[in-house]
Amino acid sequence: MSATLEHPVTLHRASLRPPASAATSAPDAAWTVAAIEALFDLPFPELMHRAQTVHRQQFDPTQVEFATLLSVKTGGCPEDCSYCPQAAQYDTGVEASKLMEPHEVLLAAQRAQAAGATRFCMGAAWRAPKDRDIEKVAELVRTVKALGLETCATLGMLEDGHAQTLANAGLDYYNHNLDTAPDFYADIISTRVYQDRLDTLQRVRGAGVKVCCGGIVGMGESRLQRAGLIAQLANLAPYPESVPINHLVAVAGTPLADQPPLDPLEFVRTIAVARITMPTARVRLSAGRQQMGDAVQALCFLAGANSIFYGDKLLTTGNPDTQADVDLITRLGMTRGAPQQVTS
Ligand code: SAM
Ligand code: DTB
Ligand code: SF4
Numbered sequence: 001m002s003a004t005l006e007h008p009v010t011l012h013r014a015s016l017r018p019p020a021s022a023a024t025s026a027p028d029a030a031w032t033v034a035a036i037e038a039l040f041d042l043p044f045p046e047l048m049h050r051a052q053t054v055h056r057q058q059f060d061p062t063q064v065e066f067a068t069l070l071s072v073k074t075g076g077c078p079e080d081c082s083y084c085p086q087a088a089q090y091d092t093g094v095e096a097s098k099l100m101e102p103h104e105v106l107l108a109a110q111r112a113q114a115a116g117a118t119r120f121c122m123g124a125a126w127r128a129p130k131d132r133d134i135e136k137v138a139e140l141v142r143t144v145k146a147l148g149l150e151t152c153a154t155l156g157m158l159e160d161g162h163a164q165t166l167a168n169a170g171l172d173y174y175n176h177n178l179d180t181a182p183d184f185y186a187d188i189i190s191t192r193v194y195q196d197r198l199d200t201l202q203r204v205r206g207a208g209v210k211v212c213c214g215g216i217v218g219m220g221e222s223r224l225q226r227a228g229l230i231a232q233l234a235n236l237a238p239y240p241e242s243v244p245i246n247h248l249v250a251v252a253g254t255p256l257a258d259q260p261p262l263d264p265l266e267f268v269r270t271i272a273v274a275r276i277t278m279p280t281a282r283v284r285l286s287a288g289r290q291q292m293g294d295a296v297q298a299l300c301f302l303a304g305a306n307s308i309f310y311g312d313k314l315l316t317t318g319n320p321d322t323q324a325d326v327d328l329i330t331r332l333g334m335t336r337g338a339p340q341q342v343t344s
Contacts, residue, residue: 031234031277037227039273044265048303051272054279055304063339064301064329065119065282066310067152068112072140073099073124074316079156079191081179082255083216083248085316086125092253094316099124099136102143109144112311115322118338120144121152121175121212123315127191128157138169145170150338152212152242157192157200163207173242174204175212181228184221201236211236214244214286217270218262226270234277242307243274243281247288249317264296268303275304280341282307290318294328301332306339 039047055061075086076096085092109120122140129137137153144151153166154175163174179185182194204211213236215229233243247267250259267288274283284307285300292300310325312318320328329336 031231033224033227033231036231036234036273036277037224039276040223040227040269044269047269047272048299051275051304052302054276055306058279058341059306059339060342061301061304061306062334063306063337064334065284065307065338066117066325066336067119067121067150067284067307068109068115068117068311069121069123069309069314069319070100070105070108070112071125071313071315072105072122072137073097073126075125077125077127079127080189081191082188083219083251085251085254087254090253090255092251096125099133100140102139105140106143106147109147109149113147113149115310116326116336117149117310118336119150119152119173120147121154121173121309123153123175124155125315126156128159129155129162131159131162134162134165138165141166141169141171145172154212157196158203160203163203163209167207167209171209173210173212175242175244176200176204177214177216177244177246178229178232179215180219180221181225182232183228184219184225188219210242211240212242212244213240214242214246214274214284216246216248216287217267218248218259218288219256220259223266226266227273230270230273230277233274239278240281242284243278244284244286244307245271245274245305246286247292249287249291249314251317261291264292265299267292268296268299271300271305272303282339284308287314287317290320294331297328298332301334 074097075094076088077086080087085094112120141151150172152173152175153171178197180188185194201211217226250257283305285305286309309319312321
């Protein structure tokens with residue numbers, strides 16, 4: 001799977017094929033950070049061609065998933081994630097609220113479904129849910145699942161047994177992000193360690209729930225560290241079924257409030273590299289779309305993104321209007337719907 005660049009033109013043709021294992025989501029050879037950095041370093045047209053080739057081997061490239069987010073428990077979080085407006089210790093104007101009731105969540109899920117979402121993701125600003133929280137979220141999952149939507153939850157770190165309870169309730173995906181490279185992690189979060197995240201992902205897998213795991217770029221990390229994040233994700237065995245790539249939404253009051261945005265083309269490269277290294281995953285163009293503009297988003301779709309968060313709000317920050325997203329997908333001649341892997 002080497003992406004060595006000594007002879008890029010001849011080598012890229014030989015390396016258009018994904019690693020043999022990738023088609024089965026079970027890598028038998030690890031991606032090295034150097035190989036992934038070499039992908040990032042490819043000439044842009046070359047990188048895009050490779051990403052598109054991999055994408056088309058697995059999916060209809062015109063299909064894009066619409067996943068709607070709902071913050072079912074907002075703010076007041078004891079963690080210190082530097083990017084997050086919901087951390088209690090930052091003065092961001094986000095008000096803490098209690099866990100929503102099933103009838104409120106049902107209404108939001110019905111609205112999302114009527115607007116065209118196929119997946120509904122519930123987020124809670126917890127470090128880790130308590131046993132009684134899990135029982136309540138399981139009820140929410142049952143409520144949403146009964147509508148025929150794909151269900152996803154992101155609740156923080158899980159204890160043994162939590163993932164199984166959620167699985168029994170009908171949870172399809174659990175979102176828990178690695179966020180960044182291991183060697184940049186401590187610059188961003190001090191209240192938990194990388195291994196905690198890996199342990200939760202293991203519990204999710206163990207319960208048979210699909211893994212939604214990605215990260216955030218534009219937090220001041222280097223390209224090498226972006227490659228380090230992708231290497232961590234791609235080397236999970238198996239790699240996640242769903243990979244959200246977020247651009248930092250810089251929120252006033254958080255330590256990263258003044259972080260300048262990443263070069264948009266570097267964001268597109270990150271999507272392309274995620275697609276190449278995790279061919280069968282749904283790669284989600286996640287937070288940051290409101291700041292991105294239509295042309296950059298279109299490049300992200302060309303780079304292999306096949307999922308977006310759909311709805312006027314992410315968890316606490318803005319997202320493009322639903323009509324703007326429907327219009328964009330229409331203008332691009334694309335269709336919404338859960339992308340299915342092609343069989344050949
Ligand atoms: N509290 C749980 C946790 O941290 O796992 C679940 C909710 S948390 C808000 C989910 C994810 O949202 C984070 O892991 C992070 O990747 C993303 N996120 C939070 N704030 C963000 C921001 N300002 N910009 C981009 N992504 C953000
Ligand atoms: C993910 O990777 N991004 C979403 C979802 N998973 C939960 C959250 C983005 C949050 C952006 C900041 C906010 O709206 O609070
Ligand atoms: Fe809390 Fe999650 Fe925000 Fe971190 S990302 S402060 S754990 S809500």
